[in-house]
Amino acid sequence: MxxxxxxxxxxxxxxxxxxxxxxxxxxxxxxxxxxxxxxxxxxxxxxxxxxxxxxxxxxxxxxxxxxxxxxxxxxxxxxxxxxxxxxxxxxxxxxxxxxxxxxxxxxxxxxxxxxxxxxxxxxxxxxxxxxxxxxxxxxxxxxxxxxxxxxxxxxxxxxxxxxxxxxxxxxxxxxxxxxxxxxxxxxxxxxxxxxxxxxxxxxxxxxxxxxxxxxxxxxxxxxxxxxxxxxGGKDPAYIRADVNLDDAVPGVMDGAFFNSGQSCCGIERIYVHRDIFGAFVERAVAWVKQLKLGSPTDPDTSLGPLVRPAAADFVRGQVEEAVAAGAQAWIDPGEYLLSVPGSAYLAPQVLTGVDHSMRVMTEESFGPVVGIMPVGSDDEAVELMNDSVFGLTAAVFTRDIAIGEALATRLDAGTVFTNRCDYLDPELAWTGVKHxxxxxxxxxxxxxxxxxxxxxxxxxx
CATH class of the missing domain: 3.40.605.10 (Aldehyde Dehydrogenase; Chain A, domain 1)
Structure with missing residues (x-):
């Protein structure tokens, strides 16, 4: 048997x-x-x-x-x-x-x-x-x-x-x-x-x-x-220039790293208006660095292992390819003793200098990594957000709800959010488009x- x-x-x-x-x-x-x-x-x-x-x-x-x-x-x-x-x-x-x-x-x-x-x-x-x-x-x-x-x-x-x-x-x-x-x-x-x-x-x-x-x-x-x-999903978020970074950064980063990024509707790529790009990245990296990678049985741990070593190595491969192609990695994995090849424990990572020629921005990662790209306008953000074979959820962070709603109507996704992400409301239809x-x-x-x-x-x- x-x-x-x-x-x-x-x-x-x-x-x-x-x-x-x-x-x-x-x-x-x-x-x-x-x-x-x-x-x-x-x-x-x-x-x-x-x-x-x-x-x-x-x-x-x-x-x-x-x-x-x-x-x-x-x-x-x-x-x-x-x-x-x-x-x-x-x-x-x-x-x-x-x-x-x-x-x-x-x-x-x-x-x-x-x-x-x-x-x-x-x-x-x-x-x-x-x-x-x-x-x-x-x-x-x-x-x-x-x-x-x-x-x-x-x-x-x-x-x-x-x-x-x-x-x-x-x-x-x-x-x-x-x-x-x-x-x-x-x-x-x-x-x-x-x-x-x-x-x-x-x-x-x-x-x-x-x-x-x-x-x-x-x-x-x-x-x-x-x-x-x-x-699957490769869910995007757009951070407009008018946001309150104190609210937007923890909101979107938690959506990217909760459950070690192993969420079908987790945020896997972020587009930030150029006017606030540097400030956003600085705060995003600081937010990630406060995560504690460790045994999930420890009540102080906030980032556990991936489901299996092969899954962690898959994400490592995406990150290494992106860096080799010119991306900047903001987190030093050497600071995380548990994060070694062949282990299910994986250091979190934030990448800039990424584009859609890289797998980390197009292929589902299902791990604790997110790529961040600057954009110059709402139109550019929408175009990049829709440039995916997936369409589960998408999020727009803005103080102007009318603009956020207008942008949401243009996004190819089953669920669109403003100022939140990675959540299912049982009274709303849960569905996806494309793959x-x-x-x-x-x-x-x-x-x-x-x-x-x-x-x-x-x-x-």
Missing amino acids: AIQQTVSPVDGSVYVERKLAEPATIDTVLERAVTAQRQWRNTSIIERARLCAAMVDAFVARRDVLTEELTWQMGRPISAGGGEIGGFEERARGMIALAEEALAPIRLADKPGFTRYITREPLGVSLIVAPWNFPFMTAVNAIVPAIMAGNSVVLKHSAQTPLCAERIQQAFEEAGLPDGVFQYLHMSHDATEAVIRDSRIAHVSFTGSVAGGAMVERNAAGRFIATGLEL SGRGCSLSRIGYETLTRPKSFHLKHA
Whole structure:
């Protein structure tokens, strides 16, 4: 029987071992999901909400245990891990609150002799493939609304964070969710692809790489099922000359370096008006230098390791290539004893003298590095921000909200911000353009992707 190992980035030890599901187990889980969904779809939204809310209560009651497990599985500093639990709760409760209105039948104007309305019918069994970097928050984006919409769910979590799937299952069990409405499977890549092709799956939600999204599309091709894909990002920020640097610098830099830069919607490139470029860079470098790289189990650590040594070496390669091409590195990695090639621990880095011929400004880094370029105008900033194959989020920092909003309308991104970044509001649609994916989660609109419309055209006798 195949075994899946979770190697902790904290110290390189094997933190979790799990058996991968065999075909017979997968078949049993899918059959149970189909059977459970036939009953669950007839459960009232009020009862669905009660059970999902009870799951959230059970989940957040384990905050300390969940935070510690997160640290060991994917390396986030324990001082920041509680935010993931809070984000899970915010998104879950937000989608529960939106469900009744979002799923209500659409009543049409009276037409003599006819009754007409549209209902939202659940799709069936939803397969959710979740990533390791925000393992609870990304999963809950799909799990709770899928279940609230009357679907059953099978969760395949990352091999890096298998305990996250198990803890969500545990919370649902304590809440009293009927058996089979939520289940998880630890599966190989080949098994996951086979499940996507299985006729019992009616919807796939995937969060991960562009290559992973392409895999979902290949395996779902010809089945005519709904898919939601949240993929990569190279999210930009523009700092206008009118900003208050005391607010803008910590806001955008936290968006770039939180979770060691391992965020699909983290800021990976910054464009700053020439009039304040020097002042911004000076403050940005100072902000980064106050980060403490160390073991994420230490409460004083603010910058933990990347998920694995190969990921850290990938970012090192981007930085080295940029410097060789003329970029200036403002942080001396030699000052960080843990940051050596072959280690998951990576010194943060700020680069200037960069341009779009460099991979660090065009290719997703997913690490603690950001490139900063000067621009002479709003138009130049917009042009550079849109010069990307990605389009998940984009941010404009300015004191003039009217101009910020006008610039935001010109940006090719699923979510646009002014004066903040790297945040999901559960009442707003979460979506991407270009290689950042397609489909939508969260918000009332998100429920449309988890249901199909059914029209009732009733002629009176």
